[in-house]
Amino acid sequence: MKPYVEMTKEELQELRKQLHVQYKEFQGKDLRLDMSRGKPSTEQLDISMGMMDVLSSNDDLTCDDGTDCRNYGVLDGIKEAKELLADMMEVAPDHIIIYGNSSLNVMYDTVSRSMTHGVMGSTPWSKLDKVKFLCPVPGYDRHFSITEYFGIEMVNVPMTPTGPDMDMVEELVANDDSIKGIWCVPKYSNPQGISYSDDTVRRFARLKPAAKDFRIYWDNAYTIHHLYDRDQDHLIEILAECKRAGNPDMVYKFASTSKVSFPGSGIATIAASQNNLVDIMKQLKIQTIGHDKVNQLRHVRFFGDIHGMVEHMRKHADIMRPKFEAVNQILERELGGLGIGEWTSPKGGYFISFDSLNGCAKAIVARCKKSGLVMTGAGATYPYGKDPRDNNIRIAPSYPPLSDLILAMELFALCVKIVSIDKILKES
Amino acid sequence: MKPYVEMTKEELQELRKQLHVQYKEFQGKDLRLDMSRGKPSTEQLDISMGMMDVLSSNDDLTCDDGTDCRNYGVLDGIKEAKELLADMMEVAPDHIIIYGNSSLNVMYDTVSRSMTHGVMGSTPWSKLDKVKFLCPVPGYDRHFSITEYFGIEMVNVPMTPTGPDMDMVEELVANDDSIKGIWCVPKYSNPQGISYSDDTVRRFARLKPAAKDFRIYWDNAYTIHHLYDRDQDHLIEILAECKRAGNPDMVYKFASTSKVSFPGSGIATIAASQNNLVDIMKQLKIQTIGHDKVNQLRHVRFFGDIHGMVEHMRKHADIMRPKFEAVNQILERELGGLGIGEWTSPKGGYFISFDSLNGCAKAIVARCKKSGLVMTGAGATYPYGKDPRDNNIRIAPSYPPLSDLILAMELFALCVKIVSIDKILKES
Structure with a gap:
């Protein structure tokens, strides 16, 4: 695909029609996906369950x-x-x-x-x-x-x-x-x-x-x-x-x-x-x-000790890594080269930051929500909730299972495309 | 015994000598007793140890x-x-x-x-x-x-x-x-x-x-x-x-x-x-x-539920009750009728309040401390630590084992007597 801004009005309108068909399909799936907060997944919580066993009534709780x-x-x-x-x-x-x-x-x-x-x-x-x-x-x-x-x-x-x-x-x-x-x-x-x-x-x-x-x-x-x-x-x-x-x-x-x-x-x-x-x-x-x-x-x-903690974090990483990589792959596959978004590829933490075309973040998040995907509210990453360029969206890949996350990111990318076309068409 | 204020100066001086011998005996015991705070005893903590077992890695931690x-x-x-x-x-x-x-x-x-x-x-x-x-x-x-x-x-x-x-x-x-x-x-x-x-x-x-x-x-x-x-x-x-x-x-x-x-x-x-x-x-x-x-x-x-909690509190009461009763018995036995102190007999809670003759509380607490018994600081029961009559002492019977508590209260009563005599003699 060539960058959207290099496409003709007609090409964009035609593309928009195709994307809208895909969007309707997503809406038919009745999704309930929550990527709003940096919450660990159930799988991650499970790896700490041993904590419930280290202190029992037979143990001495003395330092x-x-x-x-x-x-x-x-x-x-x-x-x-x-x-x-x-x-x-x-x-x-x-x-x-x-x-x-x-x-x-x-x-x-x-x-x-x-x-x-x-x-x-x-x-x-x-x-x-x-x-x-x-x-x-x-x-x-x-x-x-x-x-x-x-x-x-x-x-x-x-x-x-x-x-x-x-x-x-x-x-x-x-x-x-x-x-x-x-x-x-x-x-x-x-x-x-x-x-x-x-x-x-x-x-x-x-x-x-x-x-x-x-x-x-x-x-x-x-x-x-x-x-x-x-x-x-x-x-x-x-x-x-x-x-x-x-x-x-x-x-x-x-x-x-x-x-x-x-x-x-x-x-x-x-x-x-x-x-x-x-x-x-x-x-x-x-x-x-x-x-x-x-x-x-x-x-x-x-x-x-800290070594035990670091070893424990490897288990978290094993769960988080595929999710971060999936987000990156889907964004790259769906949006790469289109000139309608940029994103970060962190080596840790809980978030990926996505920058859309200016003035599109709120519309993208709203469109995601309409089809069952809750993202962090646009603007949340700025004081007073006011993103002056309305272009930043926080992606929190941790909570959904990988299969849901993949679906969510495909839907997200689709929304980015639709909203971006709308913006380009409007300004053309 | 008759009230101290009805005793002659000579009687008080003679009594003081006897009490001081007893006090020296206490000092020889090298006591380390802490009644300063309303802390539950180890025995009380033990009755809740079952809490360490109710959540294990096999349990569902879901509401x-x-x-x-x-x-x-x-x-x-x-x-x-x-x-x-x-x-x-x-x-x-x-x-x-x-x-x-x-x-x-x-x-x-x-x-x-x-x-x-x-x-x-x-x-x-x-x-x-x-x-x-x-x-x-x-x-x-x-x-x-x-x-x-x-x-x-x-x-x-x-x-x-x-x-x-x-x-x-x-x-x-x-x-x-x-x-x-x-x-x-x-x-x-x-x-x-x-x-x-x-x-x-x-x-x-x-x-x-x-x-x-x-x-x-x-x-x-x-x-x-x-x-x-x-x-x-x-x-x-x-x-x-x-x-x-x-x-x-x-x-x-x-x-x-x-x-x-x-x-x-x-x-x-x-x-x-x-x-x-x-x-x-x-x-x-x-x-x-x-x-x-x-x-x-x-x-x-x-x-x-609350019934379980109330049943649990009966176990606390079984440990606390003998301590409160011991304090009351010793104070009654040692100080009853002497006119040098009054105290409360609560039916619950963690404290007993003792009122000495005016101007004696600090001296009593200080004298207790010198022989190894730490009470709540005199004045602590008043804003800014200022007890205007310097007569209130908080007794916290919960923490020491009963045997220590008995010893502590005997020492306390002794200190009350000595300090009271000093005050009466000084003012006579």
């Missing part, structure tokens, strides 16, 4: 240091869990706190605390006239929801193949002290699957923010979520790099085992400098007596 | 409605858990939200949200010049820590044998719109073990607060934590009573299974009116994707 995990206490997490997650986070165990089940909750609480109590002694953000966050776009909708909820103004920063546009980031944070943070998913980013280059990470660590309470919100959600055994992205560890650059307190690093063990029943963690951890603990000791240590112990007993 | 508890979703709790905890809370399932592991965390988040976003559309408290909470005293130190952390001014309200001084509560909330809340532990209160009378609950429900965003923080921590099978305190259900009184939105009710299953690994809940729940959910959907549903299911499978 090496004598802590009874069944009782109150230990605010920052049991030693064994800190070691395991510190290895996952690539930091020392004394640089992390273990939380409850959700890193999103930790991020929310971090922003909330900054609103009410400031950051390491700074003015509480709620007392300031204006607070801004930089938001690399496209990005993660739940990040943007947090900052929007707190009335924080979000400033779009374009993503590039090596990470956020660092010229823009450097310029903005250096000259505007109302900019207090930036949302980052530095590895296998949501939704593009981009990993920040070494140069990008180094430039992050060397930022010279006008605001002393500026923090990088480094959501390393996909730190061990590779698709391949060898062909993996590597990310410079940001805490150490910030320390080397003389900015030890500038970053909070977040992660959880949500997509390692069970979403919603995993354990979350923050890694930060001692100064930041002291600041956080001042609040945490008021907020709770402690998190779920039995679940921490369950994770430790199940994974053993 | 009746098809929800896979292992995956993301269901923000307000699985249906089965809502039914179980609704019965525990004595409300309908659609009036509750299931949270994570800590009701304290829920209370913190509730205050925090009110600071940043107000209550059902009211001005965020952080934008107000002054926010106050009423604090029935003596009360729970962790409640006071939350309000202190947010810079909320705490106003002491004396407890009476039927609950807080309601004349004072009514007067204050009706005339001061900066009063936004009151901390209550209405059943087997912390630390006195007092349950609010029917009249007190009715007066609470009929409050006419000047502030529309005034809320009763009803921490029903010990709702099913009775010591006896029949001789139980009963509390009028506050949500229903507020609704009947035309104040449906005036109360948040909190509880958890921390002292039912495992502290730190239980499930927490809030009960409130639909209006309040809608307000809460607006925030909750930003804060998290959902709480730990596997643990919710674990609780449901273990307890079955």
Whole structure:
């Protein structure tokens, strides 16, 4: 096929008729496909079921240091869990706190605390006239929801193949002290699957923010979520790099085992400098007596150590890899060379990002929905749900079984074609 | 023995010598006893160990409605858990939200949200010049820590044998719109073990607060934590009573299974009116994707229903009852009639409250500590840690084994005697 823009009006109209016949066929199938969120599949959940067996009534639920995990206490997490997650986070165990089940909750609480109590002694953000966050776009909708909820103004920063546009980031944070943070998913980013280059990470660590309470919100959600055994992205560890650059307190690093063990029943963690951890603990000791240590112990007993966790992630990869490859193959087969869409081919994470012709994303997602395929809402990858070019769509291949996914992507590609033709015809 | 105040100076001095010999004997025993917190004993934790067996890798972790508890979703709790905890809370399932592991965390988040976003559309408290909470005293130190952390001014309200001084509560909330809340532990209160009378609950429900965003923080921590099978305190259900009184939105009710299953690994809940729940959910959907549903299911499978939970609480009672009775017997035997202390005899909960002669509590706790017995810090039962009469001490009998508890209470009584004599002699 030649690019659509090189086709005549008549060719496009004829093609559209054929595509519409195919579309009607899809509608007749009464599909119910959900690709809206980055949810693990049932098959993936099954590989963690051994977690249900590692603690039984015959087991001693005591830590090496004598802590009874069944009782109150230990605010920052049991030693064994800190070691395991510190290895996952690539930091020392004394640089992390273990939380409850959700890193999103930790991020929310971090922003909330900054609103009410400031950051390491700074003015509480709620007392300031204006607070801004930089938001690399496209990005993660739940990040943007947090900052929007707190009335924080979000400033779009374009993503590039090596990470956020660092010229823009450097310029903005250096000259505007109302900019207090930036949302980052530095590895296998949501939704593009981009990993920040070494140069990008180094430039992050060397930022010279006008605001002393500026923090990088480094959501390393996909730190061990590779698709391949060898062909993996590597990310410079940001805490150490910030320390080397003389900015030890500038970053909070977040992660959880949500997509390692069970979403919603995993354990979350923050890694930060001692100064930041002291600041956080001042609040945490008021907020709770402690998190779920039995679940921490369950994770430790199940994974053993970071090697066990990495081996476990290979099982996830074995399930995820064919799905990512299928998406890529179908898009390539159906849309390759047509000039109506581009997409990423990540080596890990949970998402593939699709860029349609400008002004087509909403229409594509709506058309998919009409025939039973729910995609992430168009616009969701931008602050306030506003994609200025209306061209970005997040593809989440994880949840449907492979056979459904193939069907879904064929339908998706078909919708892209139809909507693109409509747009080209309209503008011709 | 006759009351100390009726003894001559010489008699007291002679008695003091004898008591000091006993005290030295205690010091020689090198005791390490901790009665500082309301922690369940190891024996109590053991009775819940069956929880570790109810979910195995052979089990289906799916709810009746098809929800896979292992995956993301269901923000307000699985249906089965809502039914179980609704019965525990004595409300309908659609009036509750299931949270994570800590009701304290829920209370913190509730205050925090009110600071940043107000209550059902009211001005965020952080934008107000002054926010106050009423604090029935003596009360729970962790409640006071939350309000202190947010810079909320705490106003002491004396407890009476039927609950807080309601004349004072009514007067204050009706005339001061900066009063936004009151901390209550209405059943087997912390630390006195007092349950609010029917009249007190009715007066609470009929409050006419000047502030529309005034809320009763009803921490029903010990709702099913009775010591006896029949001789139980009963509390009028506050949500229903507020609704009947035309104040449906005036109360948040909190509880958890921390002292039912495992502290730190239980499930927490809030009960409130639909209006309040809608307000809460607006925030909750930003804060998290959902709480730990596997643990919710674990609780449901273990307890079955409220009857199972109540039967389970009888096992706790069988362990707690002898401890409460021992404390009462030793205090009666050692201090009865001496006029140097009064204490409560609760029918449930986790604490006994001891009132010494004025100005003696700190000295008693300090003297206990010197001989190896750690009590809750004197003053902890008052906002800002300031007990104006320095006479209240919280006794937490749950954690030590009975034999240790007996020793601890004998030592405690001895310290009370010595410190009381010192005070009487000093003032004579």
